[in-house]
Amino acid sequence: MSARDEILANIRRSLRVGGNETIRRQIATERLERAPKGLVPSRGQLPAEERLALFKLQAEAALATVTEVDSSADVPQSIATFLRDHNLPATLRMGSDLRLTAMPWNDTSLEIAHGPSQGSDLNAVSHAFGGVAETGTLVLVSGPENPSTLNFLPDNHIIIVSAKDVAGDYETVWNKVRFAFGKSGMPRTVNWITGPSRSGDIEQTMLLGAHGPRRLHIVVVRD
Amino acid sequence: MGMTVHATSPQFKQNAARALADTQLQKALGNVKQGFIDKRQRAADKLPEFEALRDAARDIKNHTLQHLDLYLEAYEEKVKASGGHVHFARNAEEARSIILSICREADAKTVTKGKSMISEEIGINAHLEANGITPVETDLGEYIIQLRHEMPSHIIAPAVHLNAIQVEQDFRRVHTNLDPKRDLSEPVQLLTEARAVLRERFLAADVGITGANFLVAETGTSVIVTNEGNGDLTQILPKTHIVLASIEKLVPTLEDVSQILRVLARSATGQEMSVYTTFSTGPRRSADADGPQNYHVVLIDNGRSAMLGTDFEEMLRCIRCGACMNHCPVYHAVGGHAYGWVYPGPMGAVLTPSLIGVDKAGHLPNASTFCGRCESVCPVRIPLPKLMRHWREREFERHLMPATFRSGLSFWGFFAKRPALYRLATRVAMASLGLAGRRRGRFTWLPLARGWTKYRDFPTPQGDTFQARWRRERKGRTV
Known part of the structure; x- marks a missing residue:
C-alpha cells in the first residue's frame, strides 16, 4: 500500500x-x-470614511507610515518627497503594473528601474490589490506585472493602495480575489503585509528590518 | 554535530535541576514572563469578539479533523491542478528521504529554511548535512541556535533562552571574515550583521524549505506566518520550494483560515496580525516575473492519524502559537530545553508522549501544577490539563512509575475510597503532627516526606483537618 x-x-x-x-x-x-463566512468583528464592518480612518490607524500602529493623495497623478511627487525627507537616494524599482507605469514619473527626478529585484535595491514601489481596515493590512498578488521579490528584498517598501480597494475585513478581499482570478485560480502568491519586517528574537526586544524592508510607507489614493 | 531528534525527556528531572541552576538561562527566562503575557492580554481586550473567535477556531479545527481524509484528498487535487507535487510520508524517515531526493534532483548545495517545528521533529538538518547538503536556518532565532548546535527552546521564539551577550560571542566565533574589533554591544547591531550574512545565503540557495501554518483545501494553498520576512525570501528566491507540513495543518477554506488568523498572532505575540502572512499556490506561473519553478508539499503523518479518535485527538487542533508555554509557571522556571525533545511547555507535555511514547516522556505531563493557565489562553481551547491527566493515568496503568510512587498512590487511594477511615486517619495524623511541632512551628524533617523537606520546611498543622473545619464553619454560618 x-x-x-x-x-x-x-x-x-x-x-x-x-x-x-x-x-x-x-x-x-x-x-x-x-x-x-465566519464571524467578522464589528470593527471590520464600518462605513467607508470610518473604515479608511481605521485602516490608517491600524497601519500606523503596526509601524507603517501613511500618506494620502487626491489622485494617482500625485503619487510620484509624493514618493519623491518621502524619499528626500528620509535622506534616501532618488531611485525606485517597480514592476510593470499599468496602474504604476501610467503615473507621471517624469515629473520627478527619480531614477526608475523595472522588474524583479536581485537583492541590491534600496527602494521599491508596489500597487496593492486591496487593503484590510481591521488590522491595517495590505494585500498584494503576484503576477507577470507584480514581482513578489519587490515586497521583501528592498530596504524601503512603498505600497500604493486605492481608497476604494480598502475593505473592512479579509473576507471581502478574498471574494474580490475569487472574482478577479476565478474560484480556483489563486495567484501564485498572495501577500498580506502588516507593517515593516521585525524580529523579537534577541532578548524579546522588537527590532525593525530583520530580513525584509526596514520601512513600509503606504500611499492611499483617494480618487 | 547538528540537530538530532534524540530525546532527553526521560532525564527531565536532571534537566530541570540543571536549568534552575543556570544563571544565564534564568535571566533570559525573565523575558518570557514579562514580554508575552501582557501583550496577549492587551490584544485580546482590544477585540470584543476575541472569545467568540476562539470558539470559531476550535470548531473549524474540530470539523476539519472529523473530515480530514476528505479535505486531504481535495487539497492534493488542488495542488496538482496548480502544477505542484504532493508527497505523503508515514514517518520521519520517509519524509527525510523524500526531501533529500527532491534536493538531489535540484542539484542542491545549500538549502535555506524558514522556521518549521515539523522539520525539527523529523531531524531534516542532520540528514541533509550527512548527505553533503548545507541547511541554513534563516529565522534570526533559529539561525542563532543553529550556530550553537542547539534545539529551539520555544516554538515561536527559538532562542528565548539566550541573552544578547551569548549571541555576540557566537557571531564573533562564526563570522570570522568580519572585523574582530566591530561593535556588537547593541541588539540592533547583531540583527544588522545577521541580515547581511543571511542575505547572501538567501540569494545563493538552490532549495528553500518552509513549514506551513495552514494548508487550505479549497485552493491547494500553503500559508506561512512570519514577522521577519525570512520565510518569504526562503520560498520565492530558490528554484525549488519544499513545504513541510503535518497532516493536521489542513483547514477547509480561505474563510476558515481567516477566522483562525484572527486569534493566532494575538495569542502568540499580542500583535493584531503578524507582519507577513503569505498564501502560496503552486509554482510560478509561466509569465510570472519571479517565484520558484518547482513546488513540492511533503505531508507528514508521523503519529497524527493514530491520535484521531483517541483521548488525545483534541491536541491536533494546536496551531503552535506558544501561548500555553508563555503562561506556564513550569516553563518559566525551567525553560524549553528541559522538556528534552522538540515541543516544550504544556503543548509539548501532551504531544511528546503521543509522538515518542509515554515510557520516554512520562515526566512531562507530571511537570505541571495544573494551574490551568494554559487552557485559559489556548486559542483553540485545548483542555491541556485534562490531557496531561490522561497521560498520568496511562502511565499509572502501564506501571511506568517507580514502585514507591505506585505504592504511595495505592496507600492514599485505599483511604480516599473509605471516607470515614480517611477522616479518622487524617484527624489522628494532623492532631499528632500539630502536637509534635507545636514548639518550633515547622518541621525540617518528616518521615516519608523527604522530597518536600529537602527543599523547604513543612509548616506545623493547626491540629485540625480541613474537612473538620469546613463542617464546623458551615454549621456556624447563619443563613
Whole structure:
C-alpha cells in the first residue's frame, strides 16, 4: 500500500468511517464550494470614511507610515518627497503594473528601474490589490506585472493602495480575489503585509528590518 | 554535530535541576514572563469578539479533523491542478528521504529554511548535512541556535533562552571574515550583521524549505506566518520550494483560515496580525516575473492519524502559537530545553508522549501544577490539563512509575475510597503532627516526606483537618 493510501486508511480507521459516506462527502464538498463566512468583528464592518480612518490607524500602529493623495497623478511627487525627507537616494524599482507605469514619473527626478529585484535595491514601489481596515493590512498578488521579490528584498517598501480597494475585513478581499482570478485560480502568491519586517528574537526586544524592508510607507489614493 | 531528534525527556528531572541552576538561562527566562503575557492580554481586550473567535477556531479545527481524509484528498487535487507535487510520508524517515531526493534532483548545495517545528521533529538538518547538503536556518532565532548546535527552546521564539551577550560571542566565533574589533554591544547591531550574512545565503540557495501554518483545501494553498520576512525570501528566491507540513495543518477554506488568523498572532505575540502572512499556490506561473519553478508539499503523518479518535485527538487542533508555554509557571522556571525533545511547555507535555511514547516522556505531563493557565489562553481551547491527566493515568496503568510512587498512590487511594477511615486517619495524623511541632512551628524533617523537606520546611498543622473545619464553619454560618 502506498504511503498516501495507508495514511488515508489510518485516518478512516481512527475516525471509524469508510470514506464513501454520502452525507459526509456532501458536507465537505459544500463547505469547499460555499466557503461560508465566519464571524467578522464589528470593527471590520464600518462605513467607508470610518473604515479608511481605521485602516490608517491600524497601519500606523503596526509601524507603517501613511500618506494620502487626491489622485494617482500625485503619487510620484509624493514618493519623491518621502524619499528626500528620509535622506534616501532618488531611485525606485517597480514592476510593470499599468496602474504604476501610467503615473507621471517624469515629473520627478527619480531614477526608475523595472522588474524583479536581485537583492541590491534600496527602494521599491508596489500597487496593492486591496487593503484590510481591521488590522491595517495590505494585500498584494503576484503576477507577470507584480514581482513578489519587490515586497521583501528592498530596504524601503512603498505600497500604493486605492481608497476604494480598502475593505473592512479579509473576507471581502478574498471574494474580490475569487472574482478577479476565478474560484480556483489563486495567484501564485498572495501577500498580506502588516507593517515593516521585525524580529523579537534577541532578548524579546522588537527590532525593525530583520530580513525584509526596514520601512513600509503606504500611499492611499483617494480618487 | 547538528540537530538530532534524540530525546532527553526521560532525564527531565536532571534537566530541570540543571536549568534552575543556570544563571544565564534564568535571566533570559525573565523575558518570557514579562514580554508575552501582557501583550496577549492587551490584544485580546482590544477585540470584543476575541472569545467568540476562539470558539470559531476550535470548531473549524474540530470539523476539519472529523473530515480530514476528505479535505486531504481535495487539497492534493488542488495542488496538482496548480502544477505542484504532493508527497505523503508515514514517518520521519520517509519524509527525510523524500526531501533529500527532491534536493538531489535540484542539484542542491545549500538549502535555506524558514522556521518549521515539523522539520525539527523529523531531524531534516542532520540528514541533509550527512548527505553533503548545507541547511541554513534563516529565522534570526533559529539561525542563532543553529550556530550553537542547539534545539529551539520555544516554538515561536527559538532562542528565548539566550541573552544578547551569548549571541555576540557566537557571531564573533562564526563570522570570522568580519572585523574582530566591530561593535556588537547593541541588539540592533547583531540583527544588522545577521541580515547581511543571511542575505547572501538567501540569494545563493538552490532549495528553500518552509513549514506551513495552514494548508487550505479549497485552493491547494500553503500559508506561512512570519514577522521577519525570512520565510518569504526562503520560498520565492530558490528554484525549488519544499513545504513541510503535518497532516493536521489542513483547514477547509480561505474563510476558515481567516477566522483562525484572527486569534493566532494575538495569542502568540499580542500583535493584531503578524507582519507577513503569505498564501502560496503552486509554482510560478509561466509569465510570472519571479517565484520558484518547482513546488513540492511533503505531508507528514508521523503519529497524527493514530491520535484521531483517541483521548488525545483534541491536541491536533494546536496551531503552535506558544501561548500555553508563555503562561506556564513550569516553563518559566525551567525553560524549553528541559522538556528534552522538540515541543516544550504544556503543548509539548501532551504531544511528546503521543509522538515518542509515554515510557520516554512520562515526566512531562507530571511537570505541571495544573494551574490551568494554559487552557485559559489556548486559542483553540485545548483542555491541556485534562490531557496531561490522561497521560498520568496511562502511565499509572502501564506501571511506568517507580514502585514507591505506585505504592504511595495505592496507600492514599485505599483511604480516599473509605471516607470515614480517611477522616479518622487524617484527624489522628494532623492532631499528632500539630502536637509534635507545636514548639518550633515547622518541621525540617518528616518521615516519608523527604522530597518536600529537602527543599523547604513543612509548616506545623493547626491540629485540625480541613474537612473538620469546613463542617464546623458551615454549621456556624447563619443563613
